[in-house]
Amino acid sequence: MNGSPTIGFIGLGIMGKPMARNLLRAGYPLVVLNRSRGPVDELAAEGARAAATPREVAAASDIVITMLPDSPDVEAVVLGADGVAAGIRSGALYIDMSTIAPATARAVGAALRERGVDVLDAPVSGGEKGATDATLSIMIGGTDAAFARAEPILRLLGKNIVHVGPDGAGQVTKACNQIVVGVTIEAVAEALALAAASGVDQVAVRAALLGGFAQSKVLEVHGQRMIDRAFTPGFKSKLHRKDMNIAVNAGQEAGLQLAAAALVRERFDELLARGEGELDHSALRTLYDTPVKSASS
Amino acid sequence: MNGSPTIGFIGLGIMGKPMARNLLRAGYPLVVLNRSRGPVDELAAEGARAAATPREVAAASDIVITMLPDSPDVEAVVLGADGVAAGIRSGALYIDMSTIAPATARAVGAALRERGVDVLDAPVSGGEKGATDATLSIMIGGTDAAFARAEPILRLLGKNIVHVGPDGAGQVTKACNQIVVGVTIEAVAEALALAAASGVDQVAVRAALLGGFAQSKVLEVHGQRMIDRAFTPGFKSKLHRKDMNIAVNAGQEAGLQLAAAALVRERFDELLARGEGELDHSALRTLYDTPVKSASS
Numbered sequence: 001m002n003g004s005p006t007i008g009f010i011g012l013g014i015m016g017k018p019m020a021r022n023l024l025r026a027g028y029p030l031v032v033l034n035r036s037r038g039p040v041d042e043l044a045a046e047g048a049r050a051a052a053t054p055r056e057v058a059a060a061s062d063i064v065i066t067m068l069p070d071s072p073d074v075e076a077v078v079l080g081a082d083g084v085a086a087g088i089r090s091g092a093l094y095i096d097m098s099t100i101a102p103a104t105a106r107a108v109g110a111a112l113r114e115r116g117v118d119v120l121d122a123p124v125s126g127g128e129k130g131a132t133d134a135t136l137s138i139m140i141g142g143t144d145a146a147f148a149r150a151e152p153i154l155r156l157l158g159k160n161i162v163h164v165g166p167d168g169a170g171q172v173t174k175a176c177n178q179i180v181v182g183v184t185i186e187a188v189a190e191a192l193a194l195a196a197a198s199g200v201d202q203v204a205v206r207a208a209l210l211g212g213f214a215q216s217k218v219l220e221v222h223g224q225r226m227i228d229r230a231f232t233p234g235f236k237s238k239l240h241r242k243d244m245n246i247a248v249n250a251g252q253e254a255g256l257q258l259a260a261a262a263l264v265r266e267r268f269d270e271l272l273a274r275g276e277g278e279l280d281h282s283a284l285r286t287l288y289d290t291p292v293k294s295a296s297s
Numbered sequence: 298m299n300g301s302p303t304i305g306f307i308g309l310g311i312m313g314k315p316m317a318r319n320l321l322r323a324g325y326p327l328v329v330l331n332r333s334r335g336p337v338d339e340l341a342a343e344g345a346r347a348a349a350t351p352r353e354v355a356a357a358s359d360i361v362i363t364m365l366p367d368s369p370d371v372e373a374v375v376l377g378a379d380g381v382a383a384g385i386r387s388g389a390l391y392i393d394m395s396t397i398a399p400a401t402a403r404a405v406g407a408a409l410r411e412r413g414v415d416v417l418d419a420p421v422s423g424g425e426k427g428a429t430d431a432t433l434s435i436m437i438g439g440t441d442a443a444f445a446r447a448e449p450i451l452r453l454l455g456k457n458i459v460h461v462g463p464d465g466a467g468q469v470t471k472a473c474n475q476i477v478v479g480v481t482i483e484a485v486a487e488a489l490a491l492a493a494a495s496g497v498d499q500v501a502v503r504a505a506l507l508g509g510f511a512q513s514k515v516l517e518v519h520g521q522r523m524i525d526r527a528f529t530p531g532f533k534s535k536l537h538r539k540d541m542n543i544a545v546n547a548g549q550e551a552g553l554q555l556a557a558a559a560l561v562r563e564r565f566d567e568l569l570a571r572g573e574g575e576l577d578h579s580a581l582r583t584l585y586d587t588p589v590k591s592a593s594s
Contacts, residue, residue: 102495125509137509141497160508164501172495173502176488180511183484183557190480190555191473194544197551198399198469200438204461205470211457212422212434214477216513247491254494256585258487260480263560288553 004028008061012039016067018132019157026156031060058087064094071100078108090116093149099123101246102171109167118146123174127235135159141169175250178243182264184218185284192226193288202227222282231279238277241268301325305358307351309336313364315429316454323453328357355384361391368397375405387413390446396420398543399468406464415443420471424532432456438466472547475540479561481515482581489523490585499524519579528576535574538565
């Protein structure tokens with residue numbers, strides 16, 4: 001093939017649109033598809049070509065990337081009628097950058113490999129800002145050969161790019177990441193709530209804890225958000241709820257009852273039940289705003 | 298008074314002995330007391346004077362420091378028969394560096410203040426190594442005047458010395474610290490267990506997570522311990538269990554049901570029930586060694 005390979009990009013949401021734009025700006029011919037029309041028109045105005053179905057995207061592309069909300073979306077877009085699998089060429093490369101269940105990633109990957117396609121699961125973290133600035137962390141599962149093919153493209157999207165292991169390893173790593181981030185947010189929320197309810201300055205507590213083993217990026221960033229009551233996302237609680245569910249289920253499939261992950265999934269359920277799923281995940285702190293009884297000390 | 302003030306030091310355990318030694322080496326006249334005789338003899342050989350009761354220690358000292366295992370110990374040593382309160386001079390300074398319940402710290406402090414004594418609660422973190430190397434983190438509650446008096450001495454014991462707030466604020470901050478450390482250890486244990494049970498390399502997962510929002514000192518240090526199965530303390534599980542209990546109870550007194558803190562207290566109970574309370578707190582990881590059922594993926 002001459003020149004840059006054509007990239008098909010499906011899913012132009014908050015994350016997908018700036019990622020696709022970064023590929024376009026780097027000079028890759030781009031074919032795009034999205035459920036709503038707005039972002040397609042935007043990227044078309046910048047030089048991308050619009051397609052009508054995932055099948056059409058795949059048929060026109062050497063590399064297909066998906067960035068979709070959840071496991072059923074990826075299943076439908078790849079394996080459904082007029083899906084990616086129906087159009088993709090043998091020898092093509094498929095990269096799913098959505099955050100989905102490891103089991104779904106493995107099933108979708110297996111179906112495409114049967115068609116002679118190289119497959120990677122490559123979920124990201126770093127949010128809209130990371131997507132825009134091309135500073136995402138990318139956690140990758142798949143063969144060395146597939147990773148070598150994808151690496152130059154992934155380097156246009158992120159900074160911390162780690163090939164963790166085989167098929168599904170990217171999604172497992174992302175699930176691990178979301179467990180640690182979610183549970184640590186709950187930990188910091190409980191600590192700062194205890195300080196506040198005990199009449200101790202949260203700013204001083206955060207500063208003291210940052211100097212020792214309690215130090216974390218979450219204490220630094222989300223702890224500050226909690227103190228400032230600045231719950232504009234960032235990363236929405238409803239999305240982290242989805243990810244905690246993936247993590248807890250992945251644990252169950254692997255024979256593990258992940259206790260704190262399950263607890264934090266419940267905390268997010270409670271926050272969503274209050275209608276606050278659009279708030280940043282650090283809003284877990286607000287669940288400790290109402291004392292259960294008057295203080296005895 | 299001429300020369301250095303005399304310091305009374307009660308509680309020469311794993312932490313207390315090296316702390317007392319650092320004060321002795323800095324040239325302070327030292328009067329010591331400990332339940333067992335060994336450490337007293339050791340420090341006496343280096344120039345300290347042994348006393349027979351807390352009352353006697355207090356009567357001979359300008360500054361009294363306690364470093365004891367738990368709340369009842371501090372209550373007994375200060376307020377019991379032949380306790381510190383019975384011997385301490387008006388105008389003396391009392392510093393409790395034990396980790397105890399904030400409510401106990403406030404009660405003991407109030408009793409001594411009635412006798413004209415300056416009081417600080419000043420629990421530490423950093424373990425035996427921090428105590429020996431004088432690099433402890435010290436979290437302090439009390440008046441500005443009491444803190445100003447204590448500061449030169451505290452600087453001989455630690456590096457990260459934070460005056461957080463009034464009476465009890467040091468113990469509240471320590472409880473916050475232990476919540477964050479304990480719950481983060483559980484988070485990292487669950488993540489690494491999920492990786493291992495899913496057949497994904499834990500070393501690669503830890504490295505990938507350290508690059509993003511999942512970063513923490515616990516992931517760095519205790520995550521490595523979990524991977525190496527290196528559970529020699531460090532900080533013993535049975536002590537962290539005690540601290541989680543203090544934290545959960547302090548929450549209840551402040552009107553809060555701290556969900557993850559309570560869960561991690563239960564996890565430590567389970568570890569202790571297995572007879573593994575002497576292991577490092579990162580041994581929470583071992584509770585995920587036994588899958589609950591065979592893997593389905």
